[in-house]
Amino acid sequence: MDCLASLEDRLCFIKRFYNAAAGPFETTKRKIEANEEPFVPKSAPGHYDGYEYQDEWNDADQCLRVLGHCGLSYVAKALQNYLSEFITREAKVPTAKIGKILPVHKRGPPGSWLHLYTCFLENSTAFRWSNSPVSLAQLEEIILARNVIWHDPSIDGAWPMQTKDDAERFPKPAFGDEMYMAALDTDSLVVEDQDGNSLPLTFTVPIHVTREKLVSAIADVRRFCDFVELQRIA
Secondary structure, eight states, rough: OOHHHHHHHHHHHHHHHHHHHHHHHHHHHHHHHTTTTTTOOOOTTTSSSSSHHHHHHHHHHHHHHHHHHHHHHHHHHHHHHHHHHHHHHHTTGGGGGGGGOOOOOOOTTTHHHHHHHHHHHHHHOOOOOGOOOOOOOHHHHHHHHHHHTTOOOSSOSSBOOOOOHHHHHHHTTTOOOOHHHHHHHHHGEEEEESOEEEEOOOOOOOOOOOOHHHHHHHHHHHHHHHHHTOOOOO
């Protein structure tokens, strides 16, 4: 199997899917903001705090958020599937037996498949993070955002929040809601420890996968897997 070609097909599909599905919602938001038909205001200025069609704008915005969440989750899955196929192909074992050839988990968050897979690459191929065009942190943020999206305990799935542990590792997450973080201004909020040292406060922030961030994640996964494909077992 050409797993790199399969990965490329999947990533291209995710991008096409997002573009096709997001278009109507982006158009709705734009027309409301520009007072275009069918969202021409019917009331006198000042009668509304915000858009007259605020509910419609909010609904379109929430749909875009959910689309971004779905797209990023499939990007994370595509990365995992590619690495699984690469490792089992190179080690010449069935995909179902991958657990038998992975190293014992010694580092990284509990249950982190990315650390296990890349430890195998470091132990069995020429792979080194120092040579990778994409950092471990960049890939971790994709996976952590996906985990938050799918395991969000809130009934409102459009605003999944970072976990406290994730916020301590990534106080300004790549997939954090930009407006929320700007309003929070965490750089100016500090607390003193028992020795009187000033430490920044840690806040969890909502995950918001915009079109630009989804495209960036797709590009990162593509570049990383292109690099991994060169790290063959001799």
